[in-house]
Amino acid sequence: MQYTSARRTFFAANAISHRRFPFRLRATFHPATLNATYLLCFFLIITHIGRKIKRIAHNLILIKDNSDMLNVFLRAIILYFFLLVAMRLMGKRQMSEFQPFEFAITLVAADLACIPMSDNTIPIIYGIIPIFTLVILHNILTFAAIKSHRFRKLINGKPVILIDDGKIDCDILKKCGMTANDLLESLREQGYFKIGEIGYAVLETNGKVSVLQKFANAPVTNADLKISGGENALPYNVVVEGRFMGETFGYINPPLEKDLIVKTLEKENMRVRDVFLFSLDGNEAFIQSYDGRVVNTILSDK
Amino acid sequence: MKKAIILTIILLLILSAGISEHFFVHKTFDRFKEQTRSIENAINEDDIETALEKSEALLDWWNKKRVVIEAISYCQDARQVNVVIGEMIGSLKCGDIENASSKIVSLNELTDNIRDILDFNAIDII
Numbered sequence: 001m002q003y004t005s006a007r008r009t010f011f012a013a014n015a016i017s018h019r020r021f022p023f024r025l026r027a028t029f030h031p032a033t034l035n036a037t038y039l040l041c042f043f044l045i046i047t048h049i050g051r052k053i054k055r056i057a058h059n060l061i062l063i064k065d066n067s068d069m070l071n072v073f074l075r076a077i078i079l080y081f082f083l084l085v086a087m088r089l090m091g092k093r094q095m096s097e098f099q100p101f102e103f104a105i106t107l108v109a110a111d112l113a114c115i116p117m118s119d120n121t122i123p124i125i126y127g128i129i130p131i132f133t134l135v136i137l138h139n140i141l142t143f144a145a146i147k148s149h150r151f152r153k154l155i156n157g158k159p160v161i162l163i164d165d166g167k168i169d170c171d172i173l174k175k176c177g178m179t180a181n182d183l184l185e186s187l188r189e190q191g192y193f194k195i196g197e198i199g200y201a202v203l204e205t206n207g208k209v210s211v212l213q214k215f216a217n218a219p220v221t222n223a224d225l226k227i228s229g230g231e232n233a234l235p236y237n238v239v240v241e242g243r244f245m246g247e248t249f250g251y252i253n254p255p256l257e258k259d260l261i262v263k264t265l266e267k268e269n270m271r272v273r274d275v276f277l278f279s280l281d282g283n284e285a286f287i288q289s290y291d292g293r294v295v296n297t298i299l300s301d302k
Numbered sequence: 303m304k305k306a307i308i309l310t311i312i313l314l315l316i317l318s319a320g321i322s323e324h325f326f327v328h329k330t331f332d333r334f335k336e337q338t339r340s341i342e343n344a345i346n347e348d349d350i351e352t353a354l355e356k357s358e359a360l361l362d363w364w365n366k367k368r369v370v371i372e373a374i375s376y377c378q379d380a381r382q383v384n385v386v387i388g389e390m391i392g393s394l395k396c397g398d399i400e401n402a403s404s405k406i407v408s409l410n411e412l413t414d415n416i417r418d419i420l421d422f423n424a425i426d427i428i
Contacts (some may be wrong), residue, residue: 089305122376130317134314139309 017122040168072119079113082128086135091142100154105138156205161199166214176203187211231282239278242290260299268295319402324422327406330367331417337363341390345403353402354394361387371420379416386412 086109090102098106109131113181116127145152160172162183173183180281184195192198198218202210213219222230236248238261265272270289279286280299287295337360344353364383371380390405400415 089309121378123373125319125374126376128315135315136309139305158311 029217068120072118075120075124076117078124079117079127082131083109086131089135091196101136101141101155109134127241159205159210160203161200163179163198164208166196166199168195175244178203182208235279235281235283235286237277237279239272241277242273242275244272248265256280264297264299268293268297305365307323310329319374320426323420326370326374328419330371331413332362334364334367334413335410338406338413339349341374342406345399346408347397350394350397350399354391357387357394361391375420377419381411383409383416402403 027173042124043090049274087106090105111132112134113127116122116124139229141155144153160176162173162178164178168180170181173180183201186192187195187198187201192208192211197213198211200212200213202212204210222228236245236252237247237257238245238252244258244261249258261278262272264285265275265278265287268287270287270293274289274291275287276290277288283299285295285297285299287293337356339387341353341360342355344350346354361384363381364387368380368384386405386409390402390409393405395402
């Protein structure tokens with residue numbers, strides 16, 4: 001029984017070997033021999049790759065002696081990718097949403113990348129190590145800020161009320177280093193041109209000004225008018241530039257079949273690859289083809 | 303969680319690179335010191351041939367190590383070492399033993415300075 005099982009394993013291993021190797025292996029090869037052959041092949045490949053890398057490195061060293069510009073060019077590429085990884089590890093926030101400490105870290109990181117990028121005498125590692133040290137520090141500070149309210153207040157500061165009950169607080173404005181013009185500019189950026197319409201304005205920790213209008217000037221909402229029945233759904237882009245957005249289908253609830261999209265497009269004499277954008281809002285579809293045709297339709301399988 | 307793991311790996315890599323650099327610098331300059339000491343002994347014994355042979359061996363050895371040192375750390379003086387060794391070899395070839403012994407002193411000082419710069423110590427942090 002044991003012998004049969006061993007034979008089966010042995011022949012199975014040889015069968016695999018026949019499939020993987022371009023040359024024919026005899027069925028009499030023992031599995032251990034095959035493993036050794038695999039190892040030998042692996043070793044030879046690794047040695048070959050190693051030699052290639054060594055030769056490339058040697059050539060690069062020669063280039064270093066001959067061409068400084070090429071060196072700077074390669075350094076810029078390498079540092080760019082490291083900076084990209086560092087920025088991805090820092091998070092998704094936009095520049096305008098940076099907290100003071102995040103802004104400082106980003107500025108320093110950019111500067112650190114610049115120095116070894118242009119100076120060939122400085123090892124590239126002198127740029128990479130401090131950048132990643134800052135990224136690690138940034139993540140530790142962010143984590144601490146999430147966990148501790150007191151720490152968050154310490155490093156981010158706290159929001160300040162600039163306009164309180166329709167009245168500009170001149171002292172606070174001065175403390176924040178803002179002039180009346182700065183305040184008016186920030187309000188205009190938010191779309192408020194008449195200061196008399198504003199009830200409260202708050203200077204946020206990221207430097208943006210948030211505004212709350214006076215009750216009399218606040219826009220009327222559906223709830224104020226007691227309008228009901230409508231529903232706001234998140235629009236999904238199911239086809240973008242001629243391709244199905246696979247990930248989007250996972251979010252749509254109830255689940256949507258790709259066939260339904262194809263059928264809807266066929267009704268409009270379109271194929272998926274002709275579509276520039278297919279956006280779905282509930283069962284309302286917005287379709288724009290590459291040739292500029294725009295169709296607003298209802299999604300149905302009939 | 304994934305990000306925390308990546309950052310921990312990066313942190314460990316940075317720390318291990320720093321520690322390895324520290325040991326590499328120590329090992330290299332210890333070896334350098336040994337070689338200069340043997341050259342100094344040969345010069346003191348007026349054995350120009352041995353001193354010349356050892357100086358040339360030192361230059362070859364240093365050229366190999368310098369590539370690594372320049373790749374991992376920033377020190378302009380590392381290139382100056384070649385110049386001083388070259389001057390010492392030149393003096394020995396001319397049979398100028400006095401100049402060679404003055405060069406070995408400046409070489410020792412130079413390497414001590416480099417070691418001090420590349421070394422990990424609290425004063426450099428400040």
